[in-house]
Amino acid sequence: MSPFPFLVLLIITLFSSFGDSLKVPFRVNDLLPVLPPGISWPVLNNLHSAVDLLPSFVGSVTPYNGSIEWKGACFFDNQAKLEFTDGDRNGSGFGGAILYLKTEEAHSWTCMDLYVFATPYRVTWDYYFSAREHTLKLDSWEEPAELEYVKQHGISVFLMPAGMLGTLLSLVDVLPLFSNTAWGQKSNLEFLKKHMGATFERRIQPWRATIDPADVHSGDFLAVSKIRGRWGGFETLEKWVTGAFAGHTAVCLKDDMGNLWVGESGHENEKVTSVMSMWTRMQPAYAANMWNEALNKRLGTEDLDLHDILLETEKRGITFDELLAIPEQDDWEYSDGKSTTCVAFILSMYKEAGIFGPISSSIQVTEFTIRDAYMLRIFEDNQTRLPRWCQNENDRLPFCQILGEYRMEFPGYNTLDPYANMNEHCPSLPPTYDRPSQC
Numbered sequence: 001m002s003p004f005p006f007l008v009l010l011i012i013t014l015f016s017s018f019g020d021s022l023k024v025p026f027r028v029n030d031l032l033p034v035l036p037p038g039i040s041w042p043v044l045n046n047l048h049s050a051v052d053l054l055p056s057f058v059g060s061v062t063p064y065n066g067s068i069e070w071k072g073a074c075f076f077d078n079q080a081k082l083e084f085t086d087g088d089r090n091g092s093g094f095g096g097a098i099l100y101l102k103t104e105e106a107h108s109w110t111c112m113d114l115y116v117f118a119t120p121y122r123v124t125w126d127y128y129f130s131a132r133e134h135t136l137k138l139d140s141w142e143e144p145a146e147l148e149y150v151k152q153h154g155i156s157v158f159l160m161p162a163g164m165l166g167t168l169l170s171l172v173d174v175l176p177l178f179s180n181t182a183w184g185q186k187s188n189l190e191f192l193k194k195h196m197g198a199t200f201e202r203r204i205q206p207w208r209a210t211i212d213p214a215d216v217h218s219g220d221f222l223a224v225s226k227i228r229g230r231w232g233g234f235e236t237l238e239k240w241v242t243g244a245f246a247g248h249t250a251v252c253l254k255d256d257m258g259n260l261w262v263g264e265s266g267h268e269n270e271k272v273t274s275v276m277s278m279w280t281r282m283q284p285a286y287a288a289n290m291w292n293e294a295l296n297k298r299l300g301t302e303d304l305d306l307h308d309i310l311l312e313t314e315k316r317g318i319t320f321d322e323l324l325a326i327p328e329q330d331d332w333e334y335s336d337g338k339s340t341t342c343v344a345f346i347l348s349m350y351k352e353a354g355i356f357g358p359i360s361s362s363i364q365v366t367e368f369t370i371r372d373a374y375m376l377r378i379f380e381d382n383q384t385r386l387p388r389w390c391q392n393e394n395d396r397l398p399f400c401q402i403l404g405e406y407r408m409e410f411p412g413y414n415t416l417d418p419y420a421n422m423n424e425h426c427p428s429l430p431p432t433y434d435r436p437s438q439c
């Protein structure tokens with residue numbers, strides 16, 4: 001007998017045990033890594049939606065304000081506090097910090113919690129299997145501004161749902177993505193090739209086009225992709241979650257004088273912007289959980305935390321998935337003003353400009369991912385009308401590539417006519433990102 005029926009049976013058995021309240025001390029998610037992908041993928045797709053991959057902001061730990069406490073995915077009782085260490089280290093004079101993180105009450109023996117710790121200047125991560133006090137040493141601040149930032153805002157702690165990340169990506173796959181080295185770059189390329197089917201064809205020189213600003217117009221769409229560096233790993237994961245082959249977008253604008261500007265969804269702190277654009281609404285600079293806010297908006301409630309949101313959802317007889325599926329309305333105001341992702345910013349500009357014509361009022365730009373944006377059939381489709389400088393003979397791309405060692409690829413680019421309420425009910429999950437028509 002082949003091992004298949006047995007494995008399927010195993011899953012079903014575990015499911016039912018899980019269902020009638022924890023007779024086994026582990027959950028099916030904990031076991032997924034040992035199952036073949038052909039089975040674990042469908043299981044995961046049924047258990048989770050892509051948003052489970054987004055880290056949730058648990059709080060900011062500041063050095064002078066005691067500790068923060070929260071409930072994790074694996075450990076139900078967690079606490080963190082931060083202490084500065086002396087500034088007498090060689091080279092830098094600013095010192096560093098130690099983060100003390102206490103994990104208690106694991107819900108099973110096999111689970112773990114994966115955390116990301118971020119300041120606008122660094123991203124680091126750690127994962128915990130055991131219940132005890134862990135320490136994370138931050139050797140020295142990058143620059144005085146980082147020290148200032150941490151004094152005021154603290155270090156942001158994000159919890160990654162490990163049942164998902166820890167298992168399905170398998171740590172071996174994910175952790176190197178954050179390394180700012182050639183090895184890190186290679187890991188990002190390999191991850192995107194393996195999990196998204198990206199090809200990364202090397203381009204022939206020149207890798208940099210010489211732009212004639214006269215050919216660039218207001219509204220021209222810029223797609224940016226980063227495969228290395230501090231944020232490269234985040235971009236890679238976000239690409240994987242959303243199916244987009246670009247990690248950031250911006251738009252060209254020309255003023256009356258003919259000066260060319262690049263507009264991005266803005267924030268006063270450029271480094272924070274890069275975090276924001278990656279994790280859409282998770283904003284470390286604010287001690288607010290935007291994710292909860294988004295769910296509160298959907299429920300029409302205010303200031304409920306995730307736990308209460310789940311209770312409220314249950315009370316109303318809808319599932320969490322149904323709650324998530326409620327489309328976001330463009331006029332919802334968040335505590336940081338309107339919550340705008342990089343691409344929603346551009347699309348709202350297009351919307352104002354009338355690109356969506358008569359269906360404008362039924363386009364919710366906040367429902368669009370970067371992928372949804374570049375799939376729209378609103379771009380120049382006649383290659384001969386593209387400027388001369390972007391006709392790199394070797395690439396023959398339907399768009400202009402300005403920079404890069406690898407050929408940009410955008411599957412489905414410029415193919416989808418806009419329609420009313422588009423993208424409001426699209427599942428679009430990795431690894432196939434199937435997009436039912438008219439979703």
Ligand SMILES: *[C@@H]1O[C@H](CO)[C@@H](O)[C@H](O)[C@H]1NC(C)=O
Pocket residue numbers: 062065152
């Ligand atoms: C410290 O914590 C208290 C209550 O938890 C809060 O009201 C206050 O704003 C915090 N101060 C800073 C500087 O974060």
Ligand SMILES: *[C@@H]1O[C@H](CO)[C@@H](O)[C@H](O)[C@H]1NC(C)=O
Pocket residue numbers: 088089090
């Ligand atoms: C500082 O540098 C000196 C000499 O380079 C070395 O012996 C010492 O261990 C260093 N101290 C620290 C804290 O790194």
Ligand SMILES: *[C@@H]1O[C@H](CO)[C@@H](O)[C@H](O)[C@H]1NC(C)=O
Pocket residue numbers: 382383384385
């Ligand atoms: C593409 O543009 C050129 C120049 O404007 C024009 O001559 C040609 O007919 C266009 N081709 C198509 C298929 O529209």
